[in-house]
Amino acid sequence: MNFVAALNDVAAKNLRVLEEHIRKAIVKDSFIFEACEPLFKGGKRLRPMLFLLCANSKTDCPPEKTMPLATALELIHTASLVHDDIIDTSKKRRGVETANSKYGAQIAVLVGDYLFAKAFQLVAENNYGAQVQLILSKLVKNLCVGEIMQDRSLFEVPTLTEYYTRINLKTAIFLSSCCRLGAIVSKMDNHEVENLTAYGSGLGLAFQIIDDLLDFFGDEKITGKPRGGDLKSGVITLPVIRALEISDEASTLRKIATSGADVEAAIKIIQATDAVDYCRTRAEAHIESARVNLPFTLKTSVALALEQIADFIVDRTR
């Protein structure tokens, strides 16, 4: 299922305006544009879309109040992808050649830094205030801590708590911050701010669990990545953690997980357990928690779009 197809008219209209703003944010310098423009192709725009929907969920918030921050969120997300691709020495992202592969690590580091800085510039220029700046800077810091945590414990089996801490830092805080910012910018009351934050958090946890599942069992033609890539590179995720708990072949699986060798055998061992169902159930529980946190006070059209995003996240195939 395509993300954009899953969106209703409200969301789709926002998306078109957002694309113009992203383009405007990177046109200044000709090389920056040349290097950055391909990076913005093919993204789902999930983060700015969550922000925009939440910002417009009670009354219409004027685009000049929302679009700069929506753009900043996508710039931050893209910057983190550019830096991740250096880390993973990935060749392709969103279907196009990565900055790292095209221009080398040197330029890729700087292009990522540029996008981070440009995001903070957009926010300062549009006077969003210290609270918004603080949420954004903490979000970036948490992304880094989550990634560092992951890189520092490659080929080590995390506890369930460690796994959740990591996906919270890497993904859930980002998604919940987008929703929280939307609620703050549109001046919703505290209760609504907290509820939309909780919606985003549930969404984020489910999103990452499904991501980790797709890494093993997704259709390579759709995901564009070889199966078991995470395990091979030492990132041990929920399907493995679950299978290690209950499989008769746990010791073999542990050897594979802590060495990265023979990923296909690991996939068979995981498939012989209830790990896939277990992960789906966990993801669905987080989506359910997201759903029940949606305030009753939202406009129907927006509530519907936020529900559609929740559906999309568990049903997606890439």
Add this chain to the structure above:
Amino acid sequence: MNFVAALNDVAAKNLRVLEEHIRKAIVKDSFIFEACEPLFKGGKRLRPMLFLLCANSKTDCPPEKTMPLATALELIHTASLVHDDIIDTSKKRRGVETANSKYGAQIAVLVGDYLFAKAFQLVAENNYGAQVQLILSKLVKNLCVGEIMQDRSLFEVPTLTEYYTRINLKTAIFLSSCCRLGAIVSKMDNHEVENLTAYGSGLGLAFQIIDDLLDFFGDEKITGKPRGGDLKSGVITLPVIRALEISDEASTLRKIATSGADVEAAIKIIQATDAVDYCRTRAEAHIESARVNLPFTLKTSVALALEQIADFIVDRTR
């Protein structure tokens, strides 16, 4: 001459308080501290010191109003060094092993990102306002554009204008922003803000020209770097630009500069011209311009420290 020894009591007292604040900013996470602490050893603290002196140049500005931003400036500088060291694949910086060499490029990218984010967090938490945020984000963006410009034109001879654009983006804007921020935070009048900004800009241009000179003619034992490192890696600086203009052996020098081979021969060609004197004269002119821009209204002790910094910059040997 040692930078700290060049400072008077006012500056030295600030420096001690600053060190505590830097330490506090990175202690949160044990790995971050382990990775970051060595990075902060041995730095000159030139940027936060300029900020602190300017902030205290008319009346005493309370430390709680200045130290978070001073710390943020040093975090940003250090983050940019960490990312530069990935770019240059340097093994040592400030006399200690680089993050890149110790933990690999992966972690070094993230540690730099963490420091950038932490800097913006400090500024948001302490309510410096949109104007300060904007100066900081533009400063980081300009650093990136300057570095990208440099990386994209390695082994190409820049025009004088291109050289000045690059050192302005890479160094002068940072130093002038530090002074400007000091003047803004201490609520100086517009005239003083502009003058201190101009002081910082002159300082920055001189600083980079001397840096470029030291790269060729500094004492390796003091600079800790082999002579001609810039030329070897394709970065063509003012001594070369000047020598190309007037040397009889310009065509040989051009071949060396555009290939990076035989740096020792290039040094001899440059030395046979007036390039060293020319660069010194340019640097001194920028320092002089910095000096004349110092407002008369400053406290004597601070004016003296700012003059000492100007002296230090042309006299330094590393």
